Amino acid sequence: MQQIIFIDDEASIREAVEQWLELSGLSVRTCARAEEALALLSADFPGVVVSDVRMPGMDGLALLERLRALDAELPVIMVTGHGDVPMAVSAMQQGAYDFIEKPFTPERLLGTLQRALDKRRLVCENRALRRQAAQQGSIEASLLGISPAIRELRRQILELADTSVNVLIRGETGSGKERVARCLHDFSRRAGKAFVALNCAAIPEQLFESELFGHEGGAFTGAQGKRIGRIEHADGGTLFLDEVESLPLAQQAKLLRVLQEKSLERLGSNRSIAVDLRVIGAAKPDLAAEVRAGRFREDLLYRLNVAELHIPPLRERREDIPLLFEHFARAAAEQHGREPRPVGPDLLAQLLGHDWPGNVRELANAAERHALGLGAGGAAGAALPAQSLAAQLEAFEAQCLRQALQQCRGNIAETMALLQLPRRTLNEKMQRHGLNRSDFLAEGEA
Known part of the structure; x- marks a missing residue:
């Protein structure tokens, strides 16, 4: 208003x-x-x-x-x-x-x-439109995908980015939680300040306090000089706490105090230091269940989970697999000075038929192996474990339909001719695979 x-x-x-x-x-x-x-x-x-x-x-x-x-x-x-x-x-x-x-x-x-x-x-x-146009182009390059789920995630990120609320990101291992956190930072007013990422599961419990809050010289044995902690380093910017469920309870209480009072004290000091930061947490398990199990503070959960983003696993957005695989393979080929290798129909069917328990991280690894001519399998070079033949055929059919609709820009008559399918069969297949003509129309068309 x-x-x-x-x-x-x-x-x-x-x-x-x-x-x-x-x-x-x-x-x-x-x-x-x-x-x-x-x-x-x-x-x-x-x-x-x-x-x-x-x-x-x-x-x-x-x-x-x-x-x-x-x-x-x-x-x-x-x-x-x-x-x-x-x-x-x-x-x-x-x-x-x-x-x-x-x-x-x-x-x-x-x-x-x-x-x-x-x-x-x-x-x-006009300012809002200019920002939206700039952000839309950039976020599509930062967060690749054509699936409805990833388009909705990009919309939510842009909606939340310029607010000051803390955000909790939920997603499986390798699904891209840090990438989403980075987008929230990059498209906010804090973009010019530090983005500080900390994996809470990777730090020994005895080092947590010093790592988060910093310390003064002589604060404990081995503390040779003053150290700025991760929270203070993120002042004015964004603190990303990955695997936040791994925070020890004692540090949860201290982090809660920082969020409430917007200040901290370094280990070995009584002086309060004002901090202005946005906290983005990421977790694999349901933190509400962690609260019920006594492993996570309920009051900290309320502070962190002002807004929540859910990253869908790769198996729930298979239409993004070809685009992501080609992107990672092309980047890997360029990095290693190799010519890009084609992605044939056999490999595409294999990619679409795999469940990707490691999500985007696993896909990126497979793409790098492909770029180096090592196949797209696991560490030993074995073929990717696949679903049943019927599931692979379904995934491949869906991808063929998407490509045809995209090529024909949503024109049903042209798609029927390209795939040599009657209208009724095409409609049934589109309905089964959740495909809508409107998603493939060129901008301005109806």
Whole structure:
């Protein structure tokens, strides 16, 4: 909802304007001083600022200069007293949207405000569209896949990225939890600050406190000098705690205190250090079950799980397998100075028929082996274990249908001709494999 901030040092004027605007259905916040208003404003403030020119402390012209530096497109309406018109003209030259001379009528104020609010709405909408377009292109390159599940995951990431809420990511081993966490960071306002990843299962319990919170020199035997911990290093950015279920209970309590108080104390120090960070946790098991088993604190779960993202396993989005495999194989060939090797129909059927218990990590390993000419099997070079012949044929048929629909851009008649299938058979197969024509249409087509 659009908002208005009205600044005037006279209480009677603030009360009258607040009443006028609220009766007109507008949201208004009044301030007695410019400094008070500045604390409420950010670069994407969805509204308009109205300020008196003459005020104690920071006056309206100084406020205008600060607001122009914050956001040059923020509409600022100046209110002037009798005889201050030259000052108002100067304010217009400095970038003020308009000025109103006291005493003013409600109609005069509302007319000016409505025009300014319309302009601000368009500016904010255009900014959001530009951000969305930039993010959409980038996140598709960062998180590959054409399946409905992965498209929905990308949408959720973009929706959550620019919020400040902590996020819990659920997913099996190798499903890409750190990649999702990285996307949440990269498409947020914290992107310019550190992304600090910590695998909680990889750190010995006796080193946890020093690793997370840091220590002062001499805090314990072997502590030669001061060490900045992972939490402090993530200040202003994002802390990613992978396998967060492995956090010892004692450290869970200390992490909870950091999240509540937004400060920490290094080991061996009594000085509090303020920290501003977003925490993204990742877990394989259900943390609610871990709470019931007494292995995870319920209050910490509530702090971490403000929002939850679920990464579907690769076996539930088989249509992404060919794209991912080719991407990893091409990257591996380039890294090792090899020519890319083709992915034939036999290999494709094998890939689609495998359950991929190791998910994307296992697929990337198979792609690298293929790029090096070692086959796409396991460490010993054995063939990938497959499902039944019927399951492999189903997976291969689904992939053939997807490729044909994509090639024909959702045109059913062209797809029928390409696959040499009658309309009824094609419809039945599309329905069985959960394929919708609309998912393959070119942009703008219906």
